[in-house]
Amino acid sequence: MTTVHTLESIARLPMAGDNTAIAIRRLEAGELVQLDGRAVPLSHTVLEGHRFAVQPIDAGELLLSWQLPFGAALRPIAPGDYVCNERTLKSLRSRSVAAELPDSANFADRAIDYAIDPATFQPAPPTAPVVPAPTFLGFRRGADRGCGTRNFIVLLGTSSATGSFVRALEARLKGAADAWPNIDGIVAAAHTEGSVPDANNRGHVLRTLAGFMVHANVGAVLAVDAGWEPVNNAVLRAFMAEHGYPVDAVPHAYLSLAGAWETALAEAEAIVRGWLPQVNAAERTPVSAAELKIALQCGGSDAFSGVSANPLIGWAAHRIVGYGGYANIAETPELIGAEPYMLARVRDLATAQRYLAIRDRFVAYAAAHGTSAEGNPSDGNKLRGLYNIILKSIGAAMKKHPQTRLDYAIDYSERMAAPGFYFMDSPGLDLESVAGQVAAGCTVIYFTTGNGSVTNFPFVPTIKVVTTTPRFQLLARDMDVNAGAYLDGTPMEALGESLVDLTLRVAAGERTAGERAGHAQVQIWRN
Structure with a gap:
C-alpha cells in the first residue's frame, strides 16, 4: 500500500495560512501528502528545507511564508508542486545535486515596498514586564559599565x-x-x-x-x-x-x-x-537578570533558522527584555524585506524612521560597490532552502519575538544606553556584526546556525543554537542547544524556558561549548 504522509509528518508551515510548506526531510517526486482531504503527489524532489505548495497559487499570486511574500508565481502552481526560483535551480545544478528538478523556475522573487506613513503610525506599548526578575552571579562594574558575565x-x-x-x-x-x-x-x-x-x-x-x-x-x-x-x-x-x-x-x-x-x-x-x-x-555577586545584554546573531543559516532556532532565541530575548534587560539584533542586509515584521511594533515614529534610514543607507552603500542585498544568500544558503534574501531576512527577523517592541535603532558599535530591544546597523558577515554588538555592550551572545558555524568571541560567551536535531547530533561537542527539538515536537515555551535557564548559568560562569573548545575570532566591519 502506498503511504500517504500527513503534512505535519514531513513539513512545517512557518505560520498558519501560508501557501507553501518547508520539507523537514528530503522528499522524492511522487510521494503523497494529505492536503485538503486528498492525497497529492509531489511534482519533483523537494530537498530538506525547500518548499512546496500546499494551496493552489494562481499566476501572479504571492507566495507566502510567515504570512509575508517572498515571490510571485510565474504560472499556476498546484498543491504538491515544488516551488523554486531561477537562482536556486542554477545553484543546485552547479553543485550537481542528485535530484529530480524542474526544467524552469515557477516563481520570481518579489517583496512589497515598505514605507512608514507618519499620519497613520501608531507607537506600540512597551514589551510586557516579567517580574520578579531572577538573578545571576555577575561582576558589578558601576553604572557606566553595567554588569559583566566574565572577568x-x-x-x-x-x-x-x-x-x-x-x-x-x-x-x-x-x-x-x-x-x-x-x-x-x-x-x-x-x-x-x-x-x-x-x-x-x-x-x-x-x-x-x-x-x-x-x-x-x-x-x-x-x-x-x-x-x-x-x-x-x-x-x-x-x-x-x-x-x-x-x-x-x-x-x-x-x-x-x-x-x-x-x-x-x-x-x-x-x-x-x-x-x-x-x-x-573582583568577585561575583547576585545581580538582576535586568543587567543582561544579549546579542542575537546567526551564521550558516538554513530554511529552519526562521522556524526553530531564531524563534527560540527570540523567545528567550523577549523574556530577558521583559526582565528589564537588553537585546540587540543586527545584520542590516539580512533584514531587508522583513520590514513589515520588524516594524509592526515600534517605540516611536523616530525609531521607525531611523530603522528605514539605516536600511536605505546600506542599500546605497551596496549599490556604490556594484552589488545589492539580493545577492546575499550564498550557494550554501540556497542548498539549505533559503531561495532569496527575502526568505533569509524574514527568517532572520524571527530573532525578534512578535510581541517584543523595537525600542532603538543605533549605529554600528554604538553603546546601548538604556534597557530595551535594539536594532544595530552592521554588515551580514557574522564576525564583523558580533564585534559591533560586543562593543555596544552585549555580555552574552546567542548564535544560531543551520550548518554548524563554530565562531566564538574572546571575552564574551557564545551560546550556539542549532536548527535541526541531525546537525546537532553531528556537532554536539561544539554546540550548546538543539532547537531542532521544536521540529521534533517539543513546545517552544519549554525550549525557551530551558534557554533562559542556560543563559543565567552561563552568565554566572558556566562555560559554553565554544569556551571549552578554546578558540575565538575578532573582525571589525571593513567598508
Missing part, C-alpha cells in the same frame, strides 16, 4: 600591525591566571583594521575598540600599537575622551612597540602580571 584581562591589538604581538603575548601568558579563581583568562583581541590611511571605516574601528576597552566583561586591558598607524593608542585615547567612554573605571595601560620583540613582550608581561591581584579582587 578577563584583554590584550588589545589597537591595529592590525600589532595583532601578531598580542597573540604571542597571549601564548606567553598561557596559564598565568589559572591560580587566580576570579579571573576567567587572559585573551588576545586581534583584528585586521586600523593600519590604512584615510580608511572609510575609521569611525567604526575607533567606536569598536573604545567599546571593547570599557566592556563589562573586561577586568583590565592592555592596548598595544606600533605608534605609526592611523588608528593608534593616542588616537584611541583622544576618541574615548571626546565621547565620554568611562575608561578610567577600567585598569588599563597603553604600550607602543619599539625596539626588540622579546623586550616588548617582557614589558607587556610584567604589566599584565602586575594586574592579577587587582583583577582577581
Whole structure:
C-alpha cells in the first residue's frame, strides 16, 4: 500500500495560512501528502528545507511564508508542486545535486515596498514586564559599565600591525591566571583594521575598540600599537575622551612597540602580571537578570533558522527584555524585506524612521560597490532552502519575538544606553556584526546556525543554537542547544524556558561549548 504522509509528518508551515510548506526531510517526486482531504503527489524532489505548495497559487499570486511574500508565481502552481526560483535551480545544478528538478523556475522573487506613513503610525506599548526578575552571579562594574558575565584581562591589538604581538603575548601568558579563581583568562583581541590611511571605516574601528576597552566583561586591558598607524593608542585615547567612554573605571595601560620583540613582550608581561591581584579582587555577586545584554546573531543559516532556532532565541530575548534587560539584533542586509515584521511594533515614529534610514543607507552603500542585498544568500544558503534574501531576512527577523517592541535603532558599535530591544546597523558577515554588538555592550551572545558555524568571541560567551536535531547530533561537542527539538515536537515555551535557564548559568560562569573548545575570532566591519 502506498503511504500517504500527513503534512505535519514531513513539513512545517512557518505560520498558519501560508501557501507553501518547508520539507523537514528530503522528499522524492511522487510521494503523497494529505492536503485538503486528498492525497497529492509531489511534482519533483523537494530537498530538506525547500518548499512546496500546499494551496493552489494562481499566476501572479504571492507566495507566502510567515504570512509575508517572498515571490510571485510565474504560472499556476498546484498543491504538491515544488516551488523554486531561477537562482536556486542554477545553484543546485552547479553543485550537481542528485535530484529530480524542474526544467524552469515557477516563481520570481518579489517583496512589497515598505514605507512608514507618519499620519497613520501608531507607537506600540512597551514589551510586557516579567517580574520578579531572577538573578545571576555577575561582576558589578558601576553604572557606566553595567554588569559583566566574565572577568578577563584583554590584550588589545589597537591595529592590525600589532595583532601578531598580542597573540604571542597571549601564548606567553598561557596559564598565568589559572591560580587566580576570579579571573576567567587572559585573551588576545586581534583584528585586521586600523593600519590604512584615510580608511572609510575609521569611525567604526575607533567606536569598536573604545567599546571593547570599557566592556563589562573586561577586568583590565592592555592596548598595544606600533605608534605609526592611523588608528593608534593616542588616537584611541583622544576618541574615548571626546565621547565620554568611562575608561578610567577600567585598569588599563597603553604600550607602543619599539625596539626588540622579546623586550616588548617582557614589558607587556610584567604589566599584565602586575594586574592579577587587582583583577582577581573582583568577585561575583547576585545581580538582576535586568543587567543582561544579549546579542542575537546567526551564521550558516538554513530554511529552519526562521522556524526553530531564531524563534527560540527570540523567545528567550523577549523574556530577558521583559526582565528589564537588553537585546540587540543586527545584520542590516539580512533584514531587508522583513520590514513589515520588524516594524509592526515600534517605540516611536523616530525609531521607525531611523530603522528605514539605516536600511536605505546600506542599500546605497551596496549599490556604490556594484552589488545589492539580493545577492546575499550564498550557494550554501540556497542548498539549505533559503531561495532569496527575502526568505533569509524574514527568517532572520524571527530573532525578534512578535510581541517584543523595537525600542532603538543605533549605529554600528554604538553603546546601548538604556534597557530595551535594539536594532544595530552592521554588515551580514557574522564576525564583523558580533564585534559591533560586543562593543555596544552585549555580555552574552546567542548564535544560531543551520550548518554548524563554530565562531566564538574572546571575552564574551557564545551560546550556539542549532536548527535541526541531525546537525546537532553531528556537532554536539561544539554546540550548546538543539532547537531542532521544536521540529521534533517539543513546545517552544519549554525550549525557551530551558534557554533562559542556560543563559543565567552561563552568565554566572558556566562555560559554553565554544569556551571549552578554546578558540575565538575578532573582525571589525571593513567598508
